[in-house]
Structure formats: structure tokens, C-alpha cells
Amino acid sequence: ADTVRVKLSDRRELTAKVVGSDSQSDVALLKVDVKGLPVMRIGDSKLIKPGQWVVAIGSPFGFDHSVTAGIVSAVGRSSPGTDQRYVPFIQTDVAINRGNSGGPLLNTRGQVVGINSQIFSNSGGYQGISFAIPIDVAMNAVQQLKTTGKVTRGQLGVQIQGLSRDAAKALGLDDANGALVSGVEPGSAAERAGIMRQDVIRKVNGQPVFESSDVPPLIGAMAPGSKVTLEVVRDGKPRTLTATLGTLEDATAAADSAAPSGSKADTAERGNPLGILGQELTAQQRSQMGLQGKVGVLIARIEGAAAREAGLSPGDVVLAVGRSDVGSVKALDAQLRAAGTGKPVMLLVRRGGATVYVTVDPSQG
Structure with a gap:
């Protein structure tokens, strides 16, 4: 936005300066020239667990200061349909609609534990699935924006995917927990650490990895140059590797999704058991x-x-x-x-x- 206006509860409207923004976490830091405003207490989103009660405040459809309540459905979610893979979203069943985004998610002690962000819906309206950005993630971005005007994240340099039961069986694993490495970028932190294609990442700095979506938030929360300990399984045997993280570039490369064309080679005869x-x-x-x-x-x-x-x-x-x-x-x-x-x-x-x-x-x- 070129201009941001902040409306206070006493109906004053102020022009805000955009100090900085971070597209990966969908967080922006604004500054207004005013004193004496009340301050909300910041909680610890790492303590949030499924089943706990939470409260959302917002202005759905322009109805200011609306309060809704519900429970935490899950934590550490990746939000479908977005590229915010570095945000382990809090999923709730709190009623969130257009106008709630950016409002606080509070615990029962009145502490902010998240920022309401989006809903998952087939109709465009609330259907019982809402997502909030954990306040720890948001405050990490805020501190960096205050200090440097931008947010930097560590980068490992791997392509990963989830493990199916068939893949786990093929790799000799007892379960399908972990992130399967499908590619290693040349010259990356992963390559220097000795990570190989078909490794399975099971822990990052001692934290278990259950899904491939668990890895980006853990790595992205670390600063470039940080050392990270990875516990992987290779050929059925556990290994511990240490990587020094690179810097995540804030860019998205467009890939051509078309199938290769123009080959003049002949199709081979049936020569393998999979047909x-x-x-x-x-x-x-x-x-x-x-x-x-x-x-x-x-x-x-x-x-x-x-x-x-x-x-x-x-x-x-x-x-x-x-x-x-x-x-x-x-x-x-x-x-x-x-x-x-x-x-x-x-x-x-x-x-x-x-x-x-x-x-x-x-x-x-």
C-alpha cells in the first residue's frame, strides 16, 4: 500500500509510516506518531496446544471490535494455497471472516498468541477452519524490520517432499515420518554438509520432523550463518550432519510446466517389469x-x-x-x-x- 491509515478506538485516524514488510510471513511493521496508546501483552505461541480456548478480535465485514471464540484445532500447519511455507500456522475453529485479518488471537490470559491471517473455505466465507500467524514468528519479523528494514532467513538448499508408506518401505524405514530429500542445490549449505538425494531428514536441532512441511519453518527461523544439526537416515542407517545455513533469496522462479516436446527419438520396446x-x-x-x-x-x-x-x-x-x-x-x-x-x-x-x-x-x- 502507498498510504496506510490507522483508526483508533476513539475514532481518531492517523497516517502510518510503513517501516517494512515481509511477504513470507505476511507481516508489516507500521509506525504512527502518537503517545499514550494501550499496549497488548505478548504471549508465547510455542505454548499453544490443540484443545486450548482462544479469542479473536477484528472487524468482520466492517463490524468493529467484534469478538469470537473457539479452540485451537492444530499447530504447525502449512496453509494450503499459499507460498508461506516458513510459517507454522495455528489452526483454529474461531469464526474468521473478511475484515478479521490482522486482528489478534488471544489466549485465555488476554495475551496475544497469533495474528489472524486467513480461512480455508470453498464458499469464500467461514467454514470452521481458520489460520493465525504465531506471534513468535511475527515478532521475529518485527524485530528484524525495526533493526534492518528487512527480514532474512537461513537456507539449507534442498528440495524435500513427504514420505508415503510405500516410500518408507522402499527405504527400509519403520514409519513414514520425516522429509525425503529429492534434490540438493549445487554449492548450497546442504551440499557442503554432505546431504544427499534420498536422505530422510528426521530431526532438525533435535526437533522431530513428522512432515516435510515441518522443515522450512525450522530452518527459516534461523539466521544465515547459523549452524544446524540434522539427523538423517541414509540407506537405513542414522547419520548426524551439521550445516552452516546460507541466505534465503526472496524470489520465486517461474517454471515451465509443459512436457518436453520435439523429440525425434523412437520409443523403446517393453524392457522393464514396470511397463x-x-x-x-x-x-x-x-x-x-x-x-x-x-x-x-x-x-x-x-x-x-x-x-x-x-x-x-x-x-x-x-x-x-x-x-x-x-x-x-x-x-x-x-x-x-x-x-x-x-x-x-x-x-x-x-x-x-x-x-x-x-x-x-x-x-x-
Whole structure:
């Protein structure tokens, strides 16, 4: 906003100066030239637990000073449909509507534990699912904005995804807790620390990781240059790695989601037990996708039921089988045959702009 006006309870309206804002946490710091205003007490959002009562104050649809109450439904949520992956949202069933955003979420002691942010709704109105930014996250952003005018976050430099039961089985894990590493950025803190593709991150600085969405808030809350201890599982064995975090760049790269086109290579014959028919990529296609070296096989057709059930589709590009890169149809077929027919097989796949592991369980075909 170019101009921000602050309306007080005594009906005074003041022009506010925007000290700074942070798009990742959706927090802005405003300054008004006035003295003697009452101050709300700040609580500790880390103490919030599901089932606790909370109160929201806001101006839904212009009805000033409205108060609603409910309970905490969950903590540490990632909000669907947003890019705020560094915010572990507080989910509540407090009635939140248009005009509540930016209002405080209070505990039963009258302390601010969150900032009401958004709702999840199919209709556009309240449907029992509301999200608030934890006050600890907001105050961290505020302190940085006051000091430097911007917010910086640590960056590990990995692509991660959730673990399915099939993937956990393929990796020899007893449960599906953790974040599966599907890619490591060259020159990143993760690469320097020795993190490898197909590692499973189970703890960050001693805090358990249950979902892949648990990792970004933990890393983002740390300053660049901080050291972080990661407990990972590799090839079924636990390892402890230490990384020195880099700096998160506040930019979003647009990825081309179109499937590769223009190949003149012939489709391979059926040569693997999963019924995945591969097609060679041209050098131009690899360049368009940003692939380094001779890696990647385009899926031209799928005849195996298990591969279809796992979500593979024509147009996907297989980069690796397990930890082994594949750069030709012959190599893909050989790797799939070597993997056997009875065990789940993990394929590293480029799909649009994303790189993810897809686990194919032959028994599901």
C-alpha cells in the first residue's frame, strides 16, 4: 500500500509510516506518531496446544471490535494455497471472516498468541477452519524490520517432499515420518554438509520432523550463518550432519510446466517389469529443462498398472532410479530390472518445474 491509515478506538485516524514488510510471513511493521496508546501483552505461541480456548478480535465485514471464540484445532500447519511455507500456522475453529485479518488471537490470559491471517473455505466465507500467524514468528519479523528494514532467513538448499508408506518401505524405514530429500542445490549449505538425494531428514536441532512441511519453518527461523544439526537416515542407517545455513533469496522462479516436446527419438520396446516405455531426450530438451549432462528419460507410455497407480504419466521425465541417475532408455530398463519385481521402487521424476520421488509398488498393480 502507498498510504496506510490507522483508526483508533476513539475514532481518531492517523497516517502510518510503513517501516517494512515481509511477504513470507505476511507481516508489516507500521509506525504512527502518537503517545499514550494501550499496549497488548505478548504471549508465547510455542505454548499453544490443540484443545486450548482462544479469542479473536477484528472487524468482520466492517463490524468493529467484534469478538469470537473457539479452540485451537492444530499447530504447525502449512496453509494450503499459499507460498508461506516458513510459517507454522495455528489452526483454529474461531469464526474468521473478511475484515478479521490482522486482528489478534488471544489466549485465555488476554495475551496475544497469533495474528489472524486467513480461512480455508470453498464458499469464500467461514467454514470452521481458520489460520493465525504465531506471534513468535511475527515478532521475529518485527524485530528484524525495526533493526534492518528487512527480514532474512537461513537456507539449507534442498528440495524435500513427504514420505508415503510405500516410500518408507522402499527405504527400509519403520514409519513414514520425516522429509525425503529429492534434490540438493549445487554449492548450497546442504551440499557442503554432505546431504544427499534420498536422505530422510528426521530431526532438525533435535526437533522431530513428522512432515516435510515441518522443515522450512525450522530452518527459516534461523539466521544465515547459523549452524544446524540434522539427523538423517541414509540407506537405513542414522547419520548426524551439521550445516552452516546460507541466505534465503526472496524470489520465486517461474517454471515451465509443459512436457518436453520435439523429440525425434523412437520409443523403446517393453524392457522393464514396470511397463514404463521410455523415450530418449534430445540435447535441446535437456537444455530447456536445465538438466546437466546426459541425464533423464522421457516417459512416452505406461502399460504397467502399478506405475499408473503410483501417479506416473506420459510426459514425466525419469532422472534416477533410487540413487542411480539414468540417461538412456537402456539404462532405465536395466535399473528397473535390477531393482527386482517384488519390492517398491523409487523413481526421481521431473514433472513441470518440480523434482519429486514417486514410489511404485509392484504389488499394487
